[in-house]
Amino acid sequence: MNVLVCVKRVPETGGRVTLSSDAREIDTRYLGFTVSPHEECATEEAVRLIEANGGSSTVLTLGPEAASDQLRAAMAIGIDRAILLETDGQDWDPVSTSVAIVDAIRAEAAAGVSYDLLLFGNEAADSGDFQVAIRVALALGLPCINGVKSLAVKDGVATARREAGGGWEVFEVPLPAVLAVREGINLPRYPSVPGRLRAKKKEIERSVPVARLVGAMGPAAGPEKIRLRLPAETEGRVEILGTGAEAAPAVVDLLERIGVLAR
Amino acid sequence: MIITFVEHDGGRADRSSLEALTFARRLASGLGDSLGAVLFGPEAAAAAAGLGAYGVTEAHLVDDSRLDAYAPAAWGRSLAGLVGTTSPAIVLAAGTDRGQEVLAYAAAMLDTPMAANCIEVRPGEPFEVTRQRWGGSLLEEARLDGAVRFLTIAEHATQPEEAVAPSTVRVAAFSPTLSEADLRVRVVARVAPEVGKVSLADARVVVGGGRGVGGAEAFSELEELAGLLHGAVGVSRVVTSAGWRPHSQQVGQTGTRIAPDIYIACGISGAIQHIVGCKAAKTILAINTDREAPIMSRAAYAVIGDLHSVVPALSAEIRRRQAS
Ligand SMILES: Cc1cc2nc3c(=O)[nH]c(=O)nc-3n(C[C@H](O)[C@H](O)[C@H](O)COP(=O)(O)OP(=O)(O)OC[C@H]3O[C@@H](n4cnc5c(N)ncnc54)[C@H](O)[C@@H]3O)c2cc1C
Numbered sequence: 001m002n003v004l005v006c007v008k009r010v011p012e013t014g015g016r017v018t019l020s021s022d023a024r025e026i027d028t029r030y031l032g033f034t035v036s037p038h039e040e041c042a043t044e045e046a047v048r049l050i051e052a053n054g055g056s057s058t059v060l061t062l063g064p065e066a067a068s069d070q071l072r073a074a075m076a077i078g079i080d081r082a083i084l085l086e087t088d089g090q091d092w093d094p095v096s097t098s099v100a101i102v103d104a105i106r107a108e109a110a111a112g113v114s115y116d117l118l119l120f121g122n123e124a125a126d127s128g129d130f131q132v133a134i135r136v137a138l139a140l141g142l143p144c145i146n147g148v149k150s151l152a153v154k155d156g157v158a159t160a161r162r163e164a165g166g167g168w169e170v171f172e173v174p175l176p177a178v179l180a181v182r183e184g185i186n187l188p189r190y191p192s193v194p195g196r197l198r199a200k201k202k203e204i205e206r207s208v209p210v211a212r213l214v215g216a217m218g219p220a221a222g223p224e225k226i227r228l229r230l231p232a233e234t235e236g237r238v239e240i241l242g243t244g245a246e247a248a249p250a251v252v253d254l255l256e257r258i259g260v261l262a263r
Numbered sequence: 264m265i266i267t268f269v270e271h272d273g274g275r276a277d278r279s280s281l282e283a284l285t286f287a288r289r290l291a292s293g294l295g296d297s298l299g300a301v302l303f304g305p306e307a308a309a310a311a312a313g314l315g316a317y318g319v320t321e322a323h324l325v326d327d328s329r330l331d332a333y334a335p336a337a338w339g340r341s342l343a344g345l346v347g348t349t350s351p352a353i354v355l356a357a358g359t360d361r362g363q364e365v366l367a368y369a370a371a372m373l374d375t376p377m378a379a380n381c382i383e384v385r386p387g388e389p390f391e392v393t394r395q396r397w398g399g400s401l402l403e404e405a406r407l408d409g410a411v412r413f414l415t416i417a418e419h420a421t422q423p424e425e426a427v428a429p430s431t432v433r434v435a436a437f438s439p440t441l442s443e444a445d446l447r448v449r450v451v452a453r454v455a456p457e458v459g460k461v462s463l464a465d466a467r468v469v470v471g472g473g474r475g476v477g478g479a480e481a482f483s484e485l486e487e488l489a490g491l492l493h494g495a496v497g498v499s500r501v502v503t504s505a506g507w508r509p510h511s512q513q514v515g516q517t518g519t520r521i522a523p524d525i526y527i528a529c530g531i532s533g534a535i536q537h538i539v540g541c542k543a544a545k546t547i548l549a550i551n552t553d554r555e556a557p558i559m560s561r562a563a564y565a566v567i568g569d570l571h572s573v574v575p576a577l578s579a580e581i582r583r584r585q586a587s
Binding site for chain 1: 272333364368370371374375377378379380394395401402405407408444447450451452453456467468492500503504506509510511513517518524525532533545546548549554557559560562564566567568569572575576579580581584
């Protein structure tokens with residue numbers, strides 16, 4: 001079985017976000033980078049599928065040279081190969097991103113590598129476009145299931161569940177298929193020291209994707225980012241009800257006031 | 264026309280679809296355009312009848328029994344077909360799982376872009392939207408092209424509001440053209456929600472625990488408090504990543520969005536990805552040893568101190584009052 005997992009490098013933001021001076025990016029001078037938790041889980045799922053079924057796993061990203069770090073992080077937990085579709089670091093819109101991924105998968109097929117499963121995160125952590133997996137699946141003529149939080153693969157059929165209204169919806173598709181995965185499908189392992197060392201030495205296969213220009217060649221791409229903006233904050237002043245256990249009566253008074261204390 | 268994809272249950276439109284319809288009606292009236300809806304499933308006619316209150320004048324009921332169970336690609340194909348026959352200027356949906364999915368399929372099938380989780384639309388040329396990134400902790404102004412504009416409306420960003428004057432809904436059946444490939448992905452079974460359990464998304468009280476809880480065992484203190492308040496326990500990602508609690512309890516960008524009357528956040532620093540999941544809470548009470556933690560700028564109330572002494576003291580105080 002061959003599994004491809006697609007990930008995106010994003011800044012690891014914490015308590016507060018500041019923007020670059022042109023307001024087109026997050027100011028990342030003091031930040032580390034990561035991938036979405038959904039994609040960490042997709043990567044873990046790929047490793048488990050290969051451990052259980054044999055075969056090979058590949059991680060792919062569209063991003064700058066620095067995204068090699070995220071590819072190596074995936075190889076450190078057991079992904080076999082890594083492909084970097086190298087950009088100049090500008091954010092690509094979801095239409096252009098999916099076209100580049102489809103081109104890369106077709107190039108793999110031409111070189112004799114076909115995939116039984118294409119795994120994605122349900123949505124990228126930063127842009128949250130909710131569509132790349134679907135566009136890739138349609139272009140390749142494959143079935144696609146989104147929001148997957150539980151997966152079983154047996155006899156060439158994937159059974160996937162996703163949360164719906166407090167319960168679950170169950171889907172079944174024959175392979176090859178595309179799955180967009182959510183955090184919670186598994187608990188990703190931590191990389192081991194030997195895993196990290198191995199990943200450091202591994203080769204990253206690179207190519208330069210062809211951008212699909214908005215408005216130019218054929219159908220439209222986008223949405224096209226103009227600028228970023230922080231939402232208006234409603235930062236009130238916090239009222240300190242007390243310190244330590246002595247604060248309990250004041251807190252319970254508050255619970256009574258807002259009417260959540262059952263009698 | 265503006266077409267809205269309307270989700271419904273038991274013959275009534277879902278709240279998030281009513282939010283999207285409210286958004287769409289304002290957009291339509293600004294453009295001097297009419298408001299249409301598209302509905303799937305056996306109860307579509309009943310749900311459509313109620314949409315006049317929201318200003319819908321035309322409801323398209325997709326008529327194909329193969330689509331009674333949810334089938335994302337086939338629903339998307341049907342919407343794309345309807346767009347072909349009705350030529351709307353804008354197609355929108357709520358930013359729910361199905362809303363994002365059905366619009367993404369239809370947009371992709373028509374080789375058109377789609378903007379997810381919009382909160383503002385500035386129609387015209389260029390056509391611009393403001394949309395949520397990072398689960399809503401950051402906004403993006405973007406240009407959206409296409410002969411038809413496809414967009415979803417962020418949940419909880421608009422209050423559902425009926426039209427001043429209700430309209431008469433003209434109902435039309437639409438028969439889609441589907442291929443076998445469109446029907447490959449279908450819901451084949453459903454698992455009903457557990458009965459009698461307070462769901463995190465709907466709980467009126469949520470007691471949250473983060474790294475400060477320190478381990479799996481200490482969650483019994485939070486469980487006790489949540490139980491006394493008939494609430495649910497929610498947690499930060501640090502807690503689920505450590506395996507202390509299941510992911511179904513995670514609050515935040517990649518977890519559940521909660522909207523309780525009060526969120527009691529214990530040992531949680533208040534990272535933006537956590538805050539986007541709990542900012543709909545009416546009141547936030549933070550219990551933290553660190554007076555400078557980011558959560559303090561989001562909380563209305565705080566107790567400074569070790570949660571391991573504060574939380575049991577709260578439970579004891581509630582018990583004492585309930586007994587008296
Ligand atoms: C793309 C992405 C998505 C993410 N999605 C989510 C998400 O959905 N949900 C989520 O929660 N996080 C998410 N995160 C992670 C997030 O950025 C933070 O790392 C996480 O929320 C921090 O959890 P925490 O507050 O429990 O831990 P910390 O940030 O370590 O904070 C612990 C807090 O506990 C306090 N404390 C310690 N001991 C005690 C004590 N004894 N009593 C009282 N207080 C004490 C400390 O002062 C501190 O404020 C995401 C991150 C990324 C990059």
